[in-house]
Amino acid sequence: MNQAKSQRIVVMTGVTAGLGLHALQKIAAQPGTRVIVGARGSGRAVPPGVEVIPLDLASLASVRQFSEAVTSRLESGRIDILVLNAGMQASTNEGRSVEGYELTFAVNHLAHYLLARLLLSQMADQGRLVITTSETHDPAVTPIAPKALDPQALAHPDKSGFGMGIRAYAASKLCNLLTAQSFAAMEEVRARKLAVIAFSPGLTGGTSLGRDSPRAMRAVVMLLMHTVFRVVGLFRPEYVIGTPERSGEALAEIALGAVIPPPGRIYVSLVKGKPTFPDPSQLARSREAREQLWRESAVMVGFDDQAPTQ
Numbered sequence: 001m002n003q004a005k006s007q008r009i010v011v012m013t014g015v016t017a018g019l020g021l022h023a024l025q026k027i028a029a030q031p032g033t034r035v036i037v038g039a040r041g042s043g044r045a046v047p048p049g050v051e052v053i054p055l056d057l058a059s060l061a062s063v064r065q066f067s068e069a070v071t072s073r074l075e076s077g078r079i080d081i082l083v084l085n086a087g088m089q090a091s092t093n094e095g096r097s098v099e100g101y102e103l104t105f106a107v108n109h110l111a112h113y114l115l116a117r118l119l120l121s122q123m124a125d126q127g128r129l130v131i132t133t134s135e136t137h138d139p140a141v142t143p144i145a146p147k148a149l150d151p152q153a154l155a156h157p158d159k160s161g162f163g164m165g166i167r168a169y170a171a172s173k174l175c176n177l178l179t180a181q182s183f184a185a186m187e188e189v190r191a192r193k194l195a196v197i198a199f200s201p202g203l204t205g206g207t208s209l210g211r212d213s214p215r216a217m218r219a220v221v222m223l224l225m226h227t228v229f230r231v232v233g234l235f236r237p238e239y240v241i242g243t244p245e246r247s248g249e250a251l252a253e254i255a256l257g258a259v260i261p262p263p264g265r266i267y268v269s270l271v272k273g274k275p276t277f278p279d280p281s282q283l284a285r286s287r288e289a290r291e292q293l294w295r296e297s298a299v300m301v302g303f304d305d306q307a308p309t310q
């Protein structure tokens, strides 16, 4: 990091469970590193010295409060690394955020979009923004991936029923990738040499993603992971199931700059525990789609500037 200062400042979401918790442990153990995390609830078990600020991504008001609290704690400091890793997956698309948006879209995409926009000005030059996405965004990997983008339909779905929860999840992860592309294309981001990375940890067992799904649904997913995916994984490496330890370690490596995508690339996909740099889906690379998502998300979070990012 380019600032003449002794301390590296890292802000993270989604580090109270799953792979994020492992990433947090690695990052917090780095010398000279101050870590501020956003988390729901109280009494979170985080490594000693890590600062916890309340954040519920299901509420845009909470995102704004978190951003203000982080900014006031920074004083003259700047954020070197911003890691937006929190995520949820539900069995339906019937949940709603405080502001009335479909919950998966709101938590995984809209809240992080708002948070990254609010904190961008607080980031250090040559800082790093990492957004956790998923290979489920890609129709070449899974049939549940979105083949078109309609932010309004994602925010206010008029269809529900079997399979809509996982489809909402896959679409929200496409939104994470499109948002990363938008930030990477911003003039300000280029001028300040900020690195933007969309990280797909790959199928990772043993996390609590989908924990709110009905017990029967979770049992089916476990069964799939231990049977079908193991066989499919013999032919399709992206179906090989990783561990939260390795996925979290990879997230930490990316956040800390130990793994850097080749020039011009922002997508890192962990396959069999190794970082790879494939093209994301065709839709994820669409300038039209990313600009549409940016504009419509701006309206949804209450920004009156709806200008495209470049």
Ligand SMILES: NC(=O)c1ccc[n+]([C@@H]2O[C@H](COP(=O)([O-])OP(=O)(O)OC[C@H]3O[C@@H](n4cnc5c(N)ncnc54)[C@H](OP(=O)(O)O)[C@@H]3O)[C@@H](O)[C@H]2O)c1
Pocket: 013, 014, 015, 016, 017, 018, 019, 020, 038, 039, 040, 041, 055, 056, 057, 058, 085, 086, 087, 088, 107, 132, 133, 134, 135, 200, 201, 202, 203, 204, 205, 207, 208, 209, 210
């Ligand atoms: N597991 C996989 O196979 C897989 C594959 C591809 C991508 N991913 C992505 O990896 C990331 C981490 O997933 P994981 O598998 O480690 O899941 P996890 O164990 O369920 O962890 C999710 C994290 O997000 C936080 N979170 C969820 N909803 C939140 C909210 N409303 N407000 C604040 N924080 C919230 C959780 O906090 P609480 O402790 O408060 O719930 C937790 O810290 C997600 O973005 C996920 O989409 C996972």
